[in-house]
Amino acid sequence: MKITKDLYQSSLALLTDFYQLTMAYGYWKSGKADQEAVFNLFFRKHPFQGGFTMAAGLEYLIDYCENFNFEDEDLAYLASMKRKDGSPMFEPDFLKYLSEMKFTCDIDAVEEGTVVFPNTPLVRVRGPLFQCQLLETPLLNIINFQTLIATKAARINLATLGEPIMEFGLRRAQGIDGALAASRAAYIGGCTSTSNVLAGKLFGIPVSGTHAHSWIMSFETELEAFEAYAEAFPDNCIFLVDTYDTLNGVKNAIKVGQILRSKGKEMLGIRIDSGDLAYFSNKAREMLDEAGFPDAKIVGSNDLDEHIISSLKSQEASINVWGVGTKLVTAFDQPALGAVYKLSAIKSETGTWEPKIKLSQQSIKINIPGIHNVKRYYSNGKAVADMIYLENQVIDSKSTMIIDPMDPTHRKRLMPAFYKEEILLKTIFKAGKNVYQIPTLDQIRDRGIAQLESFDKTHKRLVNPHIYPVGLEENLHHLRMDLVLKAKKLDNGLE
């Protein structure tokens, strides 16, 4: 499906930071607009103080790039922008240049559902400098958010030990697409269904839901409300029991469950949305069991996240199905991933690639130069380490060293000959042409679950996880060190 094109009527070419356009203009003025460059999209730290991140958003990215061109209304808006002296912000010839732009980049990316780690590229863009630059903001917008939410959902799925998770965050999500993209990413991360009907229609995610407190309140009594609901949906009865008094609500649910059973139907269960979920779910379980409804499910909801769910699990709360909203779709405890997109190489006039470095007062902000890729090594089906390497580098299969980019004293020796390997960046666009077969959402979801299974459980611990080894191949490490020292010297040289 074509997401941005189907959903958004407006051209999204201007969904970018203004400085991308001023830079594009500057490159064009300086004769550098078509100079070939390589940019990497990566993050520096796992979200939620966790030990892993799950990539998502690639399908949106593909759709964005396939529709990446400036329409007349975009150009008219840019033409209307003025400088301080009243002259046009952009020369007409530049706008003509934009209007003729064809997307011609190579894009390599990790597939959705892939487990990824700090400093490794999730997306690599290679192409004309001005195109790479214009794509920075929309690509970050798309990948940052969906990766964040897929990761949150995967953590929640770890906490429920695989029990079903209904996502119903639409009402608290950040905007319309903040909800839609979240429902999609949450499903990738392991949720079972969404309440968002439009997400069901657009993405094919199973939708679920029964009734709210207002349903109960619109009838004279709770019992009447349950009866009326059972009349309308005898197959889909999960009664919300906490509008007036939770345990009395359970009694009423049991009464209607008995009526349903007398008609050959079974109530699915009850939902508790307030109060002490551990206490009320266990009381409700006893009541349901005693009344002959041992198979009735108990859905728990009310500001749940992975930590509260873990706590409820450890208290042996009798919840079988988990309703999760706000804390999931806004990634409440860390609502932004913070991935960045950095120039790592540029082709000089002589046709050779120059690796590029950016210094910073904060050494965590120094990027990894060159054109690189990532190999994941597996031993007996379990991931051993990820290696970031220069793409044209031959790797010694007997023995090779990886070096932590943040701490060069932290090293690990690998024996690639003994491992199975997977190259993580796959070719998505070649010279602007999509060469990638987009998987279905269910295939992506399966990939995510399989990926997580290939990591030791200590890396998936929700708090204080064991750090998975990721490092630079030796030659890339040396290149980076040389460039840092050279840049610092060059800089001092300017004083």
Next chain:
Amino acid sequence: MKITKDLYQSSLALLTDFYQLTMAYGYWKSGKADQEAVFNLFFRKHPFQGGFTMAAGLEYLIDYCENFNFEDEDLAYLASMKRKDGSPMFEPDFLKYLSEMKFTCDIDAVEEGTVVFPNTPLVRVRGPLFQCQLLETPLLNIINFQTLIATKAARINLATLGEPIMEFGLRRAQGIDGALAASRAAYIGGCTSTSNVLAGKLFGIPVSGTHAHSWIMSFETELEAFEAYAEAFPDNCIFLVDTYDTLNGVKNAIKVGQILRSKGKEMLGIRIDSGDLAYFSNKAREMLDEAGFPDAKIVGSNDLDEHIISSLKSQEASINVWGVGTKLVTAFDQPALGAVYKLSAIKSETGTWEPKIKLSQQSIKINIPGIHNVKRYYSNGKAVADMIYLENQVIDSKSTMIIDPMDPTHRKRLMPAFYKEEILLKTIFKAGKNVYQIPTLDQIRDRGIAQLESFDKTHKRLVNPHIYPVGLEENLHHLRMDLVLKAKKLDNGLE
């Protein structure tokens, strides 16, 4: 402008929770679909531990309601949904009923930019039960998020003491509309510009931006990069100085500033995006002043929020313009508002309005029944108190009591005759027809600033604010108490 219609190609009728549709179906089955009801949208607690909230999102809401109808593709999707036994989820007659639905609700709402308080209605919807119900989720999605972001922006604006704020959160925002709606709400809350070009095009917000680190890195030296930028935009030079070494960057900016001046142009200033902003901004200020650039601005950015800005202010950092992104557009420290939408009255078959109450284990979750409105009283131009009252209640102008809905021992006597009053809920839709003149975004922004000025500064303190008095008019308080006790008794009676 028509936001949802212009931006979104897809019908948004299904942008709702599935349970709204199952309930709508249930109402229809029970013959209650067209029963008249009143719902209120309100929040229970200010975000960010603050003392005020700024309403936003009404223009989106109006646009949503004006385009609220089910299109063929929506109905086809609903028709494709099945029950467990394979029969259709919804009867064809119900889908026909949906297809013929015309939006006929009355909507009253506070205007955008209005300062609002817990438990008071931001939006009141009155109309056929099933329409009110279907609107719950999209209205919450729209109002929750934009109100949250306008409030965050207003707090940041208080921290900068009115100095310009450039919003550039697009790359970290939650989805495409998460960015667009955030840029709009941030402008309402007091930001000066956005980096999001599409938000500029759609909403007319001023856009701003110059260049990124990648611009610098694409040239051999920083000096060359600054020179090339000055060549392209002699009028719009804010040089980003921290790609390699911040203070050396300032020296290079001064060199290019001198070149610009020799051509009759002035550099606007510099931007510092990393490192210790207090230290570097003061060093840079000294260097710029000494070099004869006392008017050059210093833009500070790097994960700023109202608290860091206040701290930089108290340290006398030399920053004149504030760049704010992630922490603003995601409302990082509290990324969801948590407003709810509750049934407060329903018209019985005899034509009388019945006020409705919802109990809860958590007393903060007990709603305010009836059809009410809010009066704000002003004395000498300063807001004194907000009163929630039954709309048909005559208020004693000599002396009237308001009672805190969360703590009935907390009361305040008001003398309305001595105050100026403002009724906060304005009529937006009357029987489905828009009767409201939508203000321009600049008018809304001005209203927000004027509203905040009418509150004592102690209510606007960023931490531990003085609580502004909001209470129920006495008769409404008694009605609520009676209904709570009656509902509790009714409930016990069922045992």
